[in-house]
Amino acid sequence: MTNGAHIQTIGVSHTYKGGGTRALGQIDLEICPGEALALIGRSGCGKSTLLHILSGLSLPTEGKVLVDGTRITEPSPSRIMMFQAPSLYPWMSVEQNVGLGLRFNGKMNEAGRRIPEVLELVELGDYAKRNVQDLSGGQQQRVALARSLALKPEVLLLDEPLSALDAFTRHALQRDIRRICKDLGITLVLVTHDINEAVMMADRALVMKADPGDIEAEIRIPISGDRLPSMAAFGDARRELVAAYEAAAGMAMAEAQSFIPQDSLNTPTPIDRLAAN
Amino acid sequence: MSQASPITTREAGFAPAYSPGSSKAFLSENMKSRIGGGLESLGYTLAGMVLLLAVWWLGGRMVAASDDLYAFADFAPVPTLIRLTDMIRTGEAFQITVPSLFRIASGLFWAIAIGVPVGILVGAIAGFRKLTNVPFQFLRMISPLSWMPIAVMAFATWEGAIVFLISVAAIWPVLFSTASGLRRIEPSWFKVARNLGARPWHMLFVIILPAISQDILSGIRLALGVAWIILVPAEYLGVTSGLGYAINDARDTLEYDRLAATVVIIGVIGFSLDSLLQLAIAKLSWLRSS
Ligand SMILES: Nc1ncnc2c1ncn2[C@@H]1O[C@H](COP(=O)(O)OP(=O)(O)OP(=O)(O)O)[C@@H](O)[C@H]1O
Ligand SMILES: [Mg+2]
Numbered sequence: 001m002t003n004g005a006h007i008q009t010i011g012v013s014h015t016y017k018g019g020g021t022r023a024l025g026q027i028d029l030e031i032c033p034g035e036a037l038a039l040i041g042r043s044g045c046g047k048s049t050l051l052h053i054l055s056g057l058s059l060p061t062e063g064k065v066l067v068d069g070t071r072i073t074e075p076s077p078s079r080i081m082m083f084q085a086p087s088l089y090p091w092m093s094v095e096q097n098v099g100l101g102l103r104f105n106g107k108m109n110e111a112g113r114r115i116p117e118v119l120e121l122v123e124l125g126d127y128a129k130r131n132v133q134d135l136s137g138g139q140q141q142r143v144a145l146a147r148s149l150a151l152k153p154e155v156l157l158l159d160e161p162l163s164a165l166d167a168f169t170r171h172a173l174q175r176d177i178r179r180i181c182k183d184l185g186i187t188l189v190l191v192t193h194d195i196n197e198a199v200m201m202a203d204r205a206l207v208m209k210a211d212p213g214d215i216e217a218e219i220r221i222p223i224s225g226d227r228l229p230s231m232a233a234f235g236d237a238r239r240e241l242v243a244a245y246e247a248a249a250g251m252a253m254a255e256a257q258s259f260i261p262q263d264s265l266n267t268p269t270p271i272d273r274l275a276a277n
Numbered sequence: 278m279s280q281a282s283p284i285t286t287r288e289a290g291f292a293p294a295y296s297p298g299s300s301k302a303f304l305s306e307n308m309k310s311r312i313g314g315g316l317e318s319l320g321y322t323l324a325g326m327v328l329l330l331a332v333w334w335l336g337g338r339m340v341a342a343s344d345d346l347y348a349f350a351d352f353a354p355v356p357t358l359i360r361l362t363d364m365i366r367t368g369e370a371f372q373i374t375v376p377s378l379f380r381i382a383s384g385l386f387w388a389i390a391i392g393v394p395v396g397i398l399v400g401a402i403a404g405f406r407k408l409t410n411v412p413f414q415f416l417r418m419i420s421p422l423s424w425m426p427i428a429v430m431a432f433a434t435w436e437g438a439i440v441f442l443i444s445v446a447a448i449w450p451v452l453f454s455t456a457s458g459l460r461r462i463e464p465s466w467f468k469v470a471r472n473l474g475a476r477p478w479h480m481l482f483v484i485i486l487p488a489i490s491q492d493i494l495s496g497i498r499l500a501l502g503v504a505w506i507i508l509v510p511a512e513y514l515g516v517t518s519g520l521g522y523a524i525n526d527a528r529d530t531l532e533y534d535r536l537a538a539t540v541v542i543i544g545v546i547g548f549s550l551d552s553l554l555q556l557a558i559a560k561l562s563w564l565r566s567s
Contacts, residue, residue: 057472077472083465083468085463085465087465089484100470101473103483104474104483
């Protein structure tokens with residue numbers, strides 16, 4: 001449908017007013033149209049800062065961001081950011097939340113067709129009239145996703161949008177978001193702490209390190225179609241990413257090992273477990 | 278904003294809607310407990326009214342029994358209530374109330390018209406908040422009635438002076454409540470709206486005002502309470518209508534039953550207006566957990 005945008009950053013660095021340290025060193029990166037990119041790294045390494053700059057919600061202190069060759073200076077409904085909290089408006093129904101972008105951009109004439117369409121896409125077709133406060137966390141995050149998709153964005157920027165969800169919901173949404181973005185050709189940039197999430201969703205992962213925030217390593221994850229933790233290629237990519245992550249974090253192996261199996265995504269589904277026994 | 282206590286029962290009523298599969302038994306249990314709670318609170322309300330009447334009646338008996346205070350015996354419930362029904366029948370009650378309600382409405386109108394926009398500015402702009410903090414806190418602490426001489430000089434009519442005094446008293450709760458509501462808005466609500474392409478007027482009417490509607494209404498409710506209190510002394514001023522005037526007039530003519538009946542009218546109307554606003558707050562509230 002839409003064709004995702006091409007994104008390029010040139011010498012982007014950022015220092016927060018008041019905060020002395022540089023949040024971002026010097027970032028030069030290029031993201032292809034329709035690509036799914038994961039930014040991964042420990043807390044405070046500048047992932048959210050970079051994502052805000054890509055969206056145009058913040059401007060870098062130095063350098064510039066080009067989207068399809070044009071320098072961006074402000075946010076745009078064609079580059080939608082999603083946060084850890086769904087940030088829905090609690091006084092509005094599901095469809096009002098989803099239609100908000102259309103309303104702001106004078107496209108309410110499309111709402112009748114577009115809102116059911118995106119709600120169907122996130123499998124919430126029957127929930128249009130509900131108040132968003134009556135939905136579960138996962139459903140709320142789906143509404144936020146539908147709201148982000150309603151304006152047919154070229155870029156989706158996700159800042160740990162799934163980290164508050166339970167393992168199964170998260171897994172389902174990781175799969176769905178990747179599918180939707182691939183189907184619609186949306187360029188996806190995903191910030192996460194979670195290595196499995198990166199391997200689930202991204203074509204490429206950039207490992208960042210802090211002080212100042214910088215890109216330390218680049219791992220390609222060439223798996224086509226839906227991904228499952230049980231795939232061999234999944235395991236390979238994850239091992240590679242873990243190694244890069246540890247190198248960037250300067251963190252002991254034991255810490256990382258206990259960190260991964262605990263992570264629910266890696267837990268075999270009940271059927272897998274039965275098959276193994 | 279949590280003064281609107283009825284929200285909790287509303288919330289309880291919403292809980293089952295979340296899982297449509299849950300049995301009907303749970304629903305009816307829930308309704309039963311709601312009806313039970315309603316009866317219980319009605320019981321307390323009635324008991325409270327009886328208690329108030331009892332104290333009033335007892336006070337009346339004591340006044341009547343005292344040699345010094347015998348002249349004030351008409352303050353007691355029976356003469357008062359007889360006079361009150363009389364005043365309602367003749368339309369006098371209505372006649373003295375309407376001008377007062379009109380003044381309250383005008384005063385609140387100005388308090389809201391100025392308090393809400395200024396409150397939004399105070400809440401939204403840190404510089405403006407810091408700049409106005411001292412002046413506003415200072416002005417707020419001045420009893421509205423101390424403006425009386427100035428108001429009388431500044432306004433051509435008594436009417437204008439009274440509305441001014443009510444506005445001066447009522448503006449602060451509206452202003453501060455609006456400002457504090459604005460500061461508690463989730464920052465991500467602004468970010469998301471901006472990202473989705475909201476223009477400034479969208480931000481104001483689609484995001485900010487609905488988000489803080491409850492805070493504004495709570496402020497108005499407090500403002501109404503203050504305005505209602507200021508009203509009576511303000512109407513002691515030159516005007517010849519309204520509840521305050523009626524009280525003064527009844528005192529001058531030594532009609533203590535009329536005086537007491539007017540006091541009852543003031544209480545009943547004030548209480549009703551407050552209840553109406555509380556109802557409006559509960560109705561408009563989008564908050565499920567409060
Ligand atoms: N508003 C701010 N003002 C000053 N410093 C900030 C601000 N926001 C972030 N920082 C600093 O910038 C650096 C990068 O922060 P950022 O939020 O981008 O990290 P992150 O990688 O997203 O972390 P997390 O994984 O915890 O979300 C941190 O050192 C942080 O302390
Ligand atoms: Mg972050």
